[in-house]
Amino acid sequence: MISELAQIEAAKKGSVEAFTSLVNGYRPGLLRFLVTRTSTYADAEDALQDTLINAYRYLHSYDSRWRFSTWLYRIAVNNAANIRRDDTVELGDLGSEERGPLEHCVAAADRENLWLSARSLLSDEAYAAMWLRYVEDMSVKDISAVLERSVSWTKVNLLRARRLLEAKLSNETGGSPMKSENSEAHG
């Protein structure tokens, strides 16, 4: 099996095969993330395509000290922001009759998807930070690199977002405020 760095080097020399094989594993995760960030599924697909094309074109600027996924998500966040800047529909304004791609993609679930609530509760950047942290398992340092924010900003916004979503969950279950294992251990 060829290592990721070898694939990157081959792709830098113009091998589409190497690049395709390099990004294949990242595509579903990226598309899932972009679906939550755009107002139509087609926009999410366009954003994914733009992300991969930009990644291929500017592969020379990738710094191997960072994870490749961190760099890809940095491009994806920018592309999603560009597509949404051109969009006239705000994600939070989508009514029930005007369902966005995320609603379509989670329609089969028996309970409300927490990412749907997160979209209305959190700012764009806090939402992205939560996704990168809890879905992509990125470190706080990597998240701050993707969002081009300081580590402190990232930590504080993750904490705020967690509190909002914990409150939402505790309302949903109708019980006492939910606490994380860590905060229980701490408190």
Place this chain on the structure above:
Amino acid sequence: MDKLAKRLRDDAEQIDVFISPEMDERLRASLTGIRPEPETAPAKALRPFSWWWGSSLTGVAAAMVVLAVVNLQAPAPVPAITEPAYEPFAMPSIPWRAETALLTSPLEQEFEDLQSDIRKAEEALRQELDAIF
């Protein structure tokens, strides 16, 4: 993994996406049509030896001109004033009947309390952040 993290991960997996063959084909076609940009090394400034001599001499000459202009345009020295400009004025002594008011003491106390609250809140936040991340 805490409950919220587990729920977020599970719900993300519930988001059903599908990379269609058409999209795959479209992407492959787009990638085939472009080439990665080559790595560009910063251009080295190659200048002849005489250029450095020329620029150094120009700099020295410019500095000398500035010094000459500044010295030629120096203002004439101002004559010293020997006589005092005013007569000393004797302040009459007034028997003030005033007492020191302790108006700032409650505010200072309040300020210290607020500072203490801020320090406690900062410490609590720092501990919470360290525990979670």
